[in-house]
Amino acid sequence: MTTAPSPFPAPDSAPTDRGAVPAATSGRREFPFERRHFDFIAHMLYQLAGIALAPHKIEMVYSRLARRLRDLRLGDFDSYCALLESEEGANEVGFLVNALTTNLTSFFRESHHFDFLAKTAVPEMRARHAGESSHPRLRIxxxxxxxxxxxxxxxMVLASSFGPELRxxxxKILATDIDTHMVDTARRGVYPADLANSIPAPLRDRFTRRQREAGEPMVAMEEELKRLITFKPLNLLERWPMKGPFDAIFCRNVLIYFDRVGRTQVIGNFARLLEPGGCLFLGHSESLYGVSDRFRQTGPTIYRRL
Incomplete structure (x- = not known):
């Protein structure tokens, strides 16, 4: 079958391998989805969020966006790509980023990070800031x-480590994400009850409460925790409004979605905002090797700002 010239050509800089995805796969899907559609969407996501979609993500892209085509009552991906390019597509661009952002997380994920925070980083923060004022400043x-x-x-780690002294x-904890729907979910702080199983029992008993929604068991975060956190949407590749300094930054399993230029930019900005000696926590498959010389590694995916 001959594929018609694409009305949505991907520029040469689009982060995809042109030979890795079939040119057309319309026979197997509800909506025709060709390589030109994938290239256009991949390039737009890269431009908007710095996220490089690898060619093996084609099934993920199709499955997440096919549902959107049904919701919008669009007949094909040509119409959807045209919508994204139109003046009326500004809101849809936000949905695109939300739909294609992976949001795998859990309480106390990679628990060695939180052991280090409680046993090493928090005592250092207390010693560093304790004499600064009657209300010492701490930012994560x-x-x-x-x-x-x-x-x-x-x-939970801060509240349990400091105890009543935290008052x-x-x-303050700043929490940001590019996915606005995730930010809204996080701000609400209510989760299916089984997700709380990874929280150590003493902390779960102290900092969460059980409730039911639509007959389903849920767990809600206590106000004591919510008061510590400010939730905001933020694209890490756009201008950052915060000035810091931060005592610690967690950026785990995020850098893997950026290309080398994006990783270098983000890590450079982290170094600028971190206190000297402040900690940067990365994901289990991430490293600063060849990315920055402004940190030294002090543990598995734990780095200190020089």
Whole structure:
């Protein structure tokens, strides 16, 4: 079959391998989905969010966006791509980013990070700031907070480590994500009850409460935690409004979606905003090797700003 010239050509800089995805796959799907559609969507996501869609993600892209075509009552991906390019497509662009952003997270995920935070980083923060004022300042950033389990875990660690003393501290956790729907979910702080099983029982008993919604068991985060956290949408490749400095930054399983230029830019900005000696926590498959010389590694995917 001969494929017609694409009305949505991907520029040469589009982060895809042109030989890795079939040119047309309309015979197997509800909507015709050709390589030109994937290239256009991949390039738009890269331009908007710095996320490089690998060619093996074609099935994921199709399945997540096919549902959107049904909701919009569009007959094909040509119409959807045209919508994204139109003036009326501004809101749809936001949906595209939300739909294609992976949001896998859990409470106390990669627990060695939180052991280090409780046993090493928090005592250092207390020693560093304790004599600064009657309300010492402490700032931690969860960059790529997804549905919120990470910042709530950080808040549990702070609250349990400081105890009643935390009331005299100006302690805040900033939690950001590019996916606005995830930010709304995180801000609400209510999850299916089984997701709380990864929270150690003493902390679960203290910082969560059971409730039911539509007959389903749920767990809600206590206000004590919510008061510590500010949730905001943020694209890490756009201008950052915050000035820092931060005592610690968690950015786990986010850098893997950026190309080398994007990773270098983000890590450089983290170094600028972190206190000297401040900690940067990355995901289990991420590394600063060849990306930055402004950090030294102090543990598995734990780095200190020089």
């Amino acid at each position: 950033w969860s960059a790529g907070c997804s549905s919120g389990q990470e910042p709530y875990t950080i808040a 005299r501290w100006d302690a």
